[in-house]
Amino acid sequence: MIKMIALDLDNTLLNADKKISEANTQILKKLHKQGKEIVLCTGRPINAIWDWLTQLGLMGENDYSVNFNGSLVIRNVDKKPLMADGMKRAHFGDLHKFCLANEYPLDILDFSGVYPINDLPLSGYEKRLGGNMHFLHVPFAKLPVVDYSKAVICTEPATLDHIVAHMPAQLKQEFHIVRSQPMILEFLKPGIDKGSALDVLLKHFEWTRDNLMTFGDAQNDLEMLASAGVGVAMANGTPEAKQTANQVTAVDNDHDGVANFLTTYFAANN
Structure with missing residues (x-):
């Protein structure tokens, strides 16, 4: 039933x-x-x-x-x-380096708000997610010491196609990676x-x-x-x-x- x-x-x-x-x-x-x-x-x-x-x-x-x-x-x-x-800031270190090396945007979310990482290119996530959310633009090194729920790369579908096809093995081990929408790739805690x-x-x-x-x-x-x-x-x-x-x-x-x-x-x- x-x-x-x-x-x-x-x-x-x-x-x-x-x-x-x-x-x-x-x-x-x-x-x-x-x-x-x-x-x-x-x-x-x-x-x-x-x-x-x-x-x-x-x-x-x-x-x-x-x-x-x-x-x-x-x-x-x-x-x-x-x-x-959740995860700690250190968990996202390799992901941040990957985005920095390839000039990809990155947003990291705790359990109440979103931190667009502003030492990287501007993300489209804030515009897509919109209302009732708190966004605080910070460099990766200045992320507060809290628990985080996930990270997001939000960019053009063709760019995400390339990212998925060339995802480093290390990141595949560190995260459960899912594409929730054509423009959104999410990085969750394994399991x-x-x-x-x-x-x-x-x-x-x-x-x-x-x-x-x-x-x-x-x-x-x-x-x-x-x-x-x-x-x-x-x-x-x-x-x-x-x-x-x-x-x-x-x-x-x-x-x-x-x-x-x-x-x-x-x-x-x-």
């Missing part, structure tokens, strides 16, 4: 205008009212998804989100972490992903993966698509996402793919 529905945002629950449609909103509210846990899973921090959480009514005592692609599991209403698994974060949440509720349904479209969704009892790739998803999932939506994210699948699935399985 499905008890938890976990959803990626970009190109999954969100349409091309970065909005949750009325159809998606209504079905998720309905299922939440029936007792299903609805969990937004994203690379963003909670402040950047607050309006969507409010729109869906996910502010109860048992409502959680997965943030930073799995580094943080947090209770929405009071922003109390259930799990936070951290959306699937591992959802395992933490399932354990908290004393449920199993058989109780989990997930929706995703891209490389950073693969672990949660593979681990769920019902893993659903979007019709607009990557070939890798569709191969990993055991279901595919009939229509894409701009045509209420999530709502379409949920309506059909629960009509047949109630």
